[in-house]
Ligand SMILES: *[C@@H]1O[C@H](CO)[C@@H](O)[C@H](O)[C@H]1NC(C)=O
């Protein structure tokens with residue numbers, strides 16, 4: 001009974017009881033954490049996406065919201081906005097450090113409190129502070145991203161989740177307020193055959209990527225290679241595993257030149273708050289099939305429980321309705337689309353001034 005009383009939403013109780021929890025009294029679900037991407041985990045019911053908005057009153061937007069994410073972006077619907085400034089990243093000239101973490105739902109990189117990393121520019125009128133880098137991926141290539149472009153998915157999506165640091169003190173407060181959150185998404189393709197960077201530090205590929213200011217076309221993204229090299233990714237094989245990383249250059253995550261598409265949406269996890277400015281980078285990154293494979297070997301569960309791959313950790317597409325999609329590239333001049341300072345990430349405080 002104590003277990004049941006902890007559920008704040010009465011509907012959660014009803015559903016929980018109705019769906020068999022009564023037959024198998026397990027550990028009490030934490031109502032704020034009682035959701036999953038797949039309806040069934042471990043034989044206990046854990047609500048998947050269609051149920052998120054029904055099991056917790058605080059998550060009702062997941063069911064009734066009309067500005068939800070992710071969405072399918074039809075490029076012919078993107079409105080060109082010549083007044084969008086370039087994206088700006090500020091790290092105070094310092095390297096990034098933080099914890100790589102298997103949350104049981106995502107591969108998550110949580111930056112240390114210092115240095116503060118913030119992004120501005122593009123559609124953002126405020127400076128937003130990086131709170132989490134999240135990696136979503138699929139069980140097969142070409143599926144795994146949450147957003148799609150022209151009805152096609154990508155093998156993975158990297159989401160940089162930021163909160164408005166000028167108006168709010170933390171992400172949970174920002175998610176509830178206007179202009180609270182900015183999420184930058186980068187899509188990832190798997191390229192077969194090129195293993196450069198796979199072994200990361202210490203490996204023969206390391207010298208190729210380290211020190212190179214930009215990535216070599218076709219080879220693996222140098223930032224993702226730091227996270228996905230075998231020595232690192234195998235430290236977070238199971239839920240709650242964490243591994244400290246330092247000396248990272250976030251700017252190496254971005255392609256040398258790119259455009260972006262922006263729209264107003266929501267968090268793609270409960271509570272689905274409709275306070276997110278999404279910025280989708282329109283040039284996909286590459287990783288190798290070995291790196292992708294190492295992601296699929298991560299488990300949603302602790303080692304004592306059955307192996308279930310983390311893959312497939314995305315919310316299904318939500319209707320765009322008549323929301324605007326704005327882009328910074330001019331469809332009438334495709335040859336200009338990736339040239340000039342508007343199509344580069346501006347890095348404040350970086351010695352190379354990339
Ligand atoms: C971004 O963060 C840096 C600290 O890294 C800070 O000095 C700077 O003022 C911030 N930028 C904005 C626009 O708030």
Ligand SMILES: *[C@@H]1O[C@H](CO)[C@@H](O)[C@H](O)[C@H]1NC(C)=O
Nearest residue numbers: 167168169170171172173174
């Ligand atoms: C976030 O900020 C709000 C209001 O500023 C505060 O009440 C809350 O305790 C903070 N939450 C965390 C996790 O720090």
Ligand SMILES: *[C@@H]1O[C@H](CO)[C@@H](O)[C@H](O)[C@H]1NC(C)=O
Nearest residue numbers: 215216217218255284285286
């Ligand atoms: C990814 O690989 C393709 C094919 O090799 C290449 O054209 C593209 O430029 C690469 N992307 C990046 C961001 O390097």
